[in-house]
Amino acid sequence: xxxxxxxxxxxxxxxxxxxxxxxxxxxxxxxxxxxxxxxxxxxxxxxxxxxxxxxxxxxxxxxxxxxxxxxxxxxxxxxxxxxxxxxxxxxxxxxxxxxxxxxxxxxxxxxxxxxxxxxxxxxxxxxxxxxxxxxxxxxxxxxxxxxxxxxxxxxxxxxxxxxxxxxxxxxxxxxxxxxxxxxxxxxxxxxxxxxxxxxxxxxxxxxxxxxxxxxxxxxxxxxxxxxxxxxxxxxxxxxxxxxxxxxxxxxxxxxxxxxxxxxxxxxxxxxxxxxxxxxxxxxxxxxxxxxxxxxxxxxxxxxxxxxxxxxxxxxxxxxxxxxxxxxxxxxxxxxxxxxxxxxxxxxxxxxxxxxxxxxxxxxxxxxxxxxxx
Amino acid sequence: xxxxxxxxxxxxxxxxxxxxxxxxxxxxxxxxxxxxxxxxxxxxxxxxxxxxxxxxxxxxxxxxxxxxxxxxxxxxxxxxxxxxxxxxxxxxxxxxxxxxxxxxxxxxxxxxxxxxxxxxxxxxxxxxxxxxxxxxxxxxxxxxxxxxxxxxxxxxxxxxxxxxxxxxxxxxxxxxxxxxxxxxxxxxxxxxxxxxxxxxxxxxxxxxxxxxxxxxxxxxxxxxxxxxxxxxxxxxxxxxxxxxxxxxxxxxxxxxxxxxxxxxxxxxxxxxxxxxxxxxxxxxxxxxxxxxxxxxxxxxxxxxxxxxxxxxxxxxxxxxxxxxxxxxxxxxxxxxxxxxxxxxxxxxxxxxxxxxxxxxxxxxxxxxxxxxx
Numbered sequence: 001x002x003x004x005x006x007x008x009x010x011x012x013x014x015x016x017x018x019x020x021x022x023x024x025x026x027x028x029x030x031x032x033x034x035x036x037x038x039x040x041x042x043x044x045x046x047x048x049x050x051x052x053x054x055x056x057x058x059x060x061x062x063x064x065x066x067x068x069x070x071x072x073x074x075x076x077x078x079x080x081x082x083x084x085x086x087x088x089x090x091x092x093x094x095x096x097x098x099x100x101x102x103x104x105x106x107x108x109x110x111x112x113x114x115x116x117x118x119x120x121x122x123x124x125x126x127x128x129x130x131x132x133x134x135x136x137x138x139x140x141x142x143x144x145x146x147x148x149x150x151x152x153x154x155x156x157x158x159x160x161x162x163x164x165x166x167x168x169x170x171x172x173x174x175x176x177x178x179x180x181x182x183x184x185x186x187x188x189x190x191x192x193x194x195x196x197x198x199x200x201x202x203x204x205x206x207x208x209x210x211x212x213x214x215x216x217x218x219x220x221x222x223x224x225x226x227x228x229x230x231x232x233x234x235x236x237x238x239x240x241x242x243x244x245x246x247x248x249x250x251x252x253x254x255x256x257x258x259x260x261x262x263x264x265x266x267x268x269x270x271x272x273x274x275x276x277x278x279x280x281x282x283x284x285x286x287x288x289x290x291x292x293x294x295x296x297x298x299x300x301x302x303x304x305x306x307x308x309x310x311x312x313x314x315x316x317x318x319x320x321x322x323x324x325x326x327x328x329x330x331x332x333x334x335x336x337x338x339x340x341x342x343x344x345x346x347x348x349x350x351x352x353x354x355x356x357x358x359x360x361x362x363x364x365x366x367x368x369x370x371x372x373x
Numbered sequence: 374x375x376x377x378x379x380x381x382x383x384x385x386x387x388x389x390x391x392x393x394x395x396x397x398x399x400x401x402x403x404x405x406x407x408x409x410x411x412x413x414x415x416x417x418x419x420x421x422x423x424x425x426x427x428x429x430x431x432x433x434x435x436x437x438x439x440x441x442x443x444x445x446x447x448x449x450x451x452x453x454x455x456x457x458x459x460x461x462x463x464x465x466x467x468x469x470x471x472x473x474x475x476x477x478x479x480x481x482x483x484x485x486x487x488x489x490x491x492x493x494x495x496x497x498x499x500x501x502x503x504x505x506x507x508x509x510x511x512x513x514x515x516x517x518x519x520x521x522x523x524x525x526x527x528x529x530x531x532x533x534x535x536x537x538x539x540x541x542x543x544x545x546x547x548x549x550x551x552x553x554x555x556x557x558x559x560x561x562x563x564x565x566x567x568x569x570x571x572x573x574x575x576x577x578x579x580x581x582x583x584x585x586x587x588x589x590x591x592x593x594x595x596x597x598x599x600x601x602x603x604x605x606x607x608x609x610x611x612x613x614x615x616x617x618x619x620x621x622x623x624x625x626x627x628x629x630x631x632x633x634x635x636x637x638x639x640x641x642x643x644x645x646x647x648x649x650x651x652x653x654x655x656x657x658x659x660x661x662x663x664x665x666x667x668x669x670x671x672x673x674x675x676x677x678x679x680x681x682x683x684x685x686x687x688x689x690x691x692x693x694x695x696x697x698x699x700x701x702x703x704x705x706x707x708x709x710x711x712x713x714x715x716x717x718x719x720x721x722x723x724x725x726x727x728x729x730x731x732x733x734x735x736x737x738x739x740x741x742x743x744x745x746x
Contacts (some may be wrong), residue, residue: 015465051655068444087460088490088674117461118493146639158692160701175639183635185628191621210621219699235696241615241622248564248583248621255558255707256629258688259546262556266548266684267518269676273691301461302495303642311639315631318646319531319538323608325590328533332699334628 010273013357014349015373021046023360023373024058028097029369031075032067037100044130047137049350052341053186055195056131059356063128064097065363072288073097073127079104087116090268093126095287102129102148102292103138109296110142117301122263123269123292128277129154132172133186133338139296140174140182143305147295148172151264153277153288155230156190157237159251160245162217164230164237165274168193169260174335176299178309180316183334189257190238196221197230197238210243212236219244264291374580386730387722388746394419396733396746397431401470403740404441404448404635410473417472417503418714420510422723425714426559428568429504432729436501437470438736445601446470446500452477459664460489463641466499468660471547475502475521475665476511482669490674495636496665501525505545506559506711512669513547513555516678520668521545524637526650526661528603529563530610532617532624535590537603537610538647541566542633547708549672551682553689557708562630570596570603570611585609592617637664 007218021042028038041064049057067073077096081089089108093101098289105121112119129135132148139146152167168188175183192211200207200223207221214220215235267274271289279286299308316333324331345351352360357373364371394415401411414437422430440446450469454462461483466474478494480720480738485492501507505521512519522743525540541561548556565584580594585633588592588608602609614626636647644662652659689706697704718724730746737744 083675085490088670090675116489117458118491120491120670133382140391144587145635149545157698158695158704160698160704161692161695162698163695167697171629171632173635175635183631185632187622187625187628189625201399207716208620213698217563217696217701241625242564247581249560249615251707252560252562255560258546258556258707259544260556262518262546262548262685266681266688267672267675269680269684272684272688290552297461297493297640299640301458302456302463302640306638307642311642312635315634315639315645321535322531322536323536323590325530325533325535325586328590331531331533334624334631341552369392 001217003316011354012351013354014157015352016323017046017050017346017347020049020058020350023364023369023371024061026073026369027061027065027363027367031120033075033097038210040103041097041099042302044134046350047134048131050342050345051131051133052345053131053192053338053340054351054353054356057350058352058360060128060130061363062359065125065367067127067288079123079126081108086119087112087120089121090122091123093123095125095127098129098290099134101126102135105292106135106138106148106286106294106296109294110139110144113144113296113298117298119294119296121294122268123294124265124268124289125287126290126292127288128290129292131186132170133174133184135294136172136174136184136186140184142296143176143299145299146174147177147293149264151261151272151276151291154274155194155238156240156257157213157217159240159246159254160217162213162215162235164233166240166254166257166261167276168238169257169264171256171260175312177312177316179313180333181336181339183312183316183333186335186338188251189260190242191241191243191253192238194238199225201227202237210248212238214243260293263293267293269276283313316334377413385546385724385726388725389722390419390423390719393422393431393723393746396737396742396744399742400434400438400740401448402734406448406470410470413476414470414472417507419723420507421504423715424504424506424711424720425718426504426711427724427726427729428566430723431502431594431714431725431733433503434736435664435732439648440500441663445659451627452499453497460485460491460493462493462494464496466496468498468500471500471663472507474499475508475667479511479667479669480522482667483512483517486669486671487516489692490671492667492669494667495641496667497638497641497662498660499663499665500661501663502665504559505515505543506547506557506727508667509547509559510543513549513557515669516549516672518670518672519547520666522637522666524634524645524649524664527647528567528611529613529630530586530590532619532627533611534592535586535588535608537606539613539627539634540649541611542630542637544629544633548685549649549682550560550685550689552686553706554709556685556689556706557711559708559711562614562626562633564614564626565611567611570600574600583612583621585611586617633666636666636676640666647723
């Protein structure tokens with residue numbers, strides 16, 4: 001998600017990001033996750049909150065805790081390389097924490113890119129890896145052009161369908177600049193994230209047509225009913241980017257989602273489509289089989305870094321300085337809003353909704369960790 | 374463009390594809406293009422017509438003829454490799470025919486993928502290269518997973534803007550299968566192609582809201598006015614996939630278009646955004662500076678080919694066999710419609726609209742080529 005940022009309501013508490021990171025780290029450590037790995041997991045979640053993407057922040061801690069408790073996520077597992085060449089690799093995540101698998105695979109892609117100009121790593125048998133942008137940030141920090149993709153639980157219906165077969169399959173890409181903030185794309189390939197349905201469900205307000213379909217595959221405006229059908233898998237779900245049918249190019253969003261799934265799930269020899277992240281009987285013991293794809297490019301292999309950054313800055317300037325639509329006063333570049341929120345939240349603390357705060361407190365109690373937030 | 378296929382009207386003539394290819398080849402040869410290169414250019418255009426994408430077929434021959442006549446396209450130019458490593462290269466197209474530059478660069482990516490598992494080639498200073506799918510078809514024929522992208526003349530306004538800064542920047546990806554037709558994505562990243570505006574202009578009918586904006590950057594339904602403003606560059610243009618503003622994720626389509634432009638225009642050290650394919654004073658002598666990106670992956674570097682194809686077939690089956698929306702009886706995979714039209718047009722001949730036939734006749738006269746279609 002890029003421009004659509006769900007800022008916290010006025011009911012939020014603001015928590016210092018370092019304190020929050022330390023708390024989350026202790027929760028992971030309570031499962032016997034190594035210190036190094038717990039730091040990665042905590043950084044990953046808190047970075048999402050700092051950037052204003054709370055749907056992928058500490059609000060998801062419950063999900064990881066449950067996964068480690070019920071055996072879906074194996075907290076001591078280490079990813080292994082199953083196939084390798086100088087520029088490519090396939091990694092088996094061994095059902096470990098998605099963040100650890102993602103961090104390992106991104107490091108591998110970075111090393112390969114530094115040696116050969118390009119590093120491509122396809123990953124199978126992993127878990128939910130948080131924001132796709134955590135890994136492209138690593139590649140950006142390494143001075144590389146970075147791409148990160150993952151498949152997800154099936155929440156999206158294909159064009160002309162009414163069953164959720166494909167994931168929200170996000171894509172992130174980063175590219176360095178000199179003067180401007182780096183280009184930082186991090187977006188789901190569905191028209192909306194699941195969180196949007198939940199917002200409309202809570203508000204009890206009609207959704208715009210073109211976001212989701214009902215159990216018959218027709219455009220739906222009742223978020224509560226759509227969510228109920230999605231949970232029970234009775235049909236209906238979120239539409240791909242471009243919406244329903246062909247009129248606004250919904251088949252293109254569907255196509256981009258398949259591109260992601262093929263590079264992640266199929267190329268890694270892993271799971272794809274509605275084989276990903278399905279709850280087993282009672283929700284227990286079923287491996288999530290999430291698959292990822294990472295690509296790092298060493299820019300100097302293609303063009304001088306100075307020229308690349310100069311052109312990036314010029315591209316950004318051309319967009320930002322171009323004429324605005326009537327009623328608008330700013331054209332955004334991808335990542336810009338998140339950079340601003342990041343700076344803001346480092347000052348104010350990370351906003352946590354009341355119910356998230358309560359959940360963290362409950363988790364602390366369960367795991368015997370002091371709750372000091 | 375994938376599902377939206379503009380089939381020819383009943384006014385069309387049907388022309389044998391081999392005969393058409395030979396004619397187009399002779400036109401290119403009349404500019405001194407080598408026989409081998411003329412075959413590539415003719416194949417590229419006729420393949421688009423065979424697949425039911427006439428907007429990129431022989432209807433564009435006038436554009437290439439004009440380009441070679443006015444010096445925008447240098448028909449004797451040969452692309453050169455300006456930077457190279459075992460898995461990567463940057464190519465300068467030397468203002469040659471986009472098809473020749475694209476063919477050369479794709480061959481290079483294929484050779485690199487065969488040797489190292491991956492071949493990535495960024496290309497600058499080229500011209501319009503026809504359908505992106507021509508190059509992914511080459512990679513598919515070589516048994517590889519293929520990706521092809523290009524930037525284009527600026528026709529698309531960024532989210533909240535009213536000036537055309539970015540291209541329709543298409544993406545194509547192919548992946549092999551055993552039982553089913555291969556996955557064959559070939560789509561512009563804009564909500565519609567320019568050709569759609571022209572269809573509504575000719576019909577004199579209102580367009581749906583969310584396709585294009587007027588000179589003030591507001592949603593427009595008058596295709597004739599939008600086209601007039603676009604030609605005069607008075608403001609307005611086509612919207613990115615996801616439409617106007619943020620409600621339907623227009624910033625995502627805008628982001629994917631930038632991803633394409635960065636991999637093509639910036640990474641190659643070439644032109645991007647509104648620096649691409651701009652008419653010079655009088656339309657003459659201005660290099661188009663189109664940039665491309667090609668990536669070929671050797672599947673066996675990641676997973677056994679047999680497993681890959683089995684999973685591709687299963688992915689396709691899961692989609693095609695899943696429940697249809699009410700009123701629909703078929704779920705399509707990308708490329709399926711085009712494969713069916715291809716088979717059909719090989720039997721019936723390629724449909725040519727009356728005015729396209731007239732244009733080809735006029736070109737034949739100008740170039741001293743016998744017109745036998």
